[in-house]
Amino acid sequence: DAKTTQPPSMDCAEGRAANLPCNHSTISGNEYVYWYRQIHSQGPQYIIHGLKNNETNEMASLIITEDRKSSTLILPHATLRDTAVYYCIVRVWYSGGGADGLTFGKGTHLIIQP
Amino acid sequence: SAVISQKPSRDICQRGTSLTIQCQVDSQVTMMFWYRQQPGQSLTLIATANQGSEATYESGFVIDKFPISRPNLTFSTLTVSNMSPEDSSIYLCSVVSGEETEAFFGQGTRLTVV
Numbered sequence: 594d595a596k597t598t599q600p601p602s603m604d605c606a607e608g609r610a611a612n613l614p615c616n617h618s619t620i621s622g623n624e625y626v627y628w629y630r631q632i633h634s635q636g637p638q639y640i641i642h643g644l645k646n647n648e649t650n651e652m653a654s655l656i657i658t659e660d661r662k663s664s665t666l667i668l669p670h671a672t673l674r675d676t677a678v679y680y681c682i683v684r685v686w687y688s689g690g691g692a693d694g695l696t697f698g699k700g701t702h703l704i705i706q707p
Numbered sequence: 708s709a710v711i712s713q714k715p716s717r718d719i720c721q722r723g724t725s726l727t728i729q730c731q732v733d734s735q736v737t738m739m740f741w742y743r744q745q746p747g748q749s750l751t752l753i754a755t756a757n758q759g760s761e762a763t764y765e766s767g768f769v770i771d772k773f774p775i776s777r778p779n780l781t782f783s784t785l786t787v788s789n790m791s792p793e794d795s796s797i798y799l800c801s802v803v804s805g806e807e808t809e810a811f812f813g814q815g816t817r818l819t820v821v
Contacts, residue, residue, distance in 0.1 A: 694755060
């Protein structure tokens with residue numbers, strides 16, 4: 594799986610949009626971009642994933658550049674509960690089911706300030 | 708998403724002993740994985756638990772140290788054998804279900820070896 598690069602930490606004011614960048618310059622054509630977060634002492638929580646189009650769900654938006662070499666996770670209105678380590682992961686998806694385990698980097702520690 | 712239960716949630720064990728961690732899912736899943744998270748570190752994939760056959764281990768992890776069972780599509784166990792203080796970590800179970808591509812995680816087992 595391709596390697597990702599994320600800033601080690603970021604601060605964001607409560608109520609503002611949090612924009613978390615991720616570089617994945619060696620991503621392959623069949624690799625998806627996944628975002629997970631881990632709140633202290635809990636298991637990782639799935640947030641969103643995408644291949645090449647921008648995606649949005651109830652938690653966040655994912656913006657992937659046209660060349661797919663980088664992406665940005667957007668939390669539109671950050672709250673104190675969004676303080677967590679956010680992991681950007683690229684992974685091959687196999688049609689018909691089946692998956693490899695995830696390769697976690699160090700992630701970005703996002704701290705939401707009151 | 709699948710509901711994943713891990714037992715025990717935490718334990719303190721004597722060095723030289725073994726601990727078996729259970730992962731129970733409320734629905735049949737395609738893939739099951741085990742991860743380790745050492746203190747202050749990110750998650751590392753230990754192995755893929757294969758139903759009815761030997762697990763597939765990642766580099767640096769061996770069956771004698773981390774035997775894994777997966778007797779059916781909803782249950783798996785990970786044993787940490789002949790424990791030393793270096794095995795003190797959080798151990799997490801993860802599943803991928805059917806055609807879904809996102810993985811879901813249990814809350815983890817916090818192991819302390821003394």
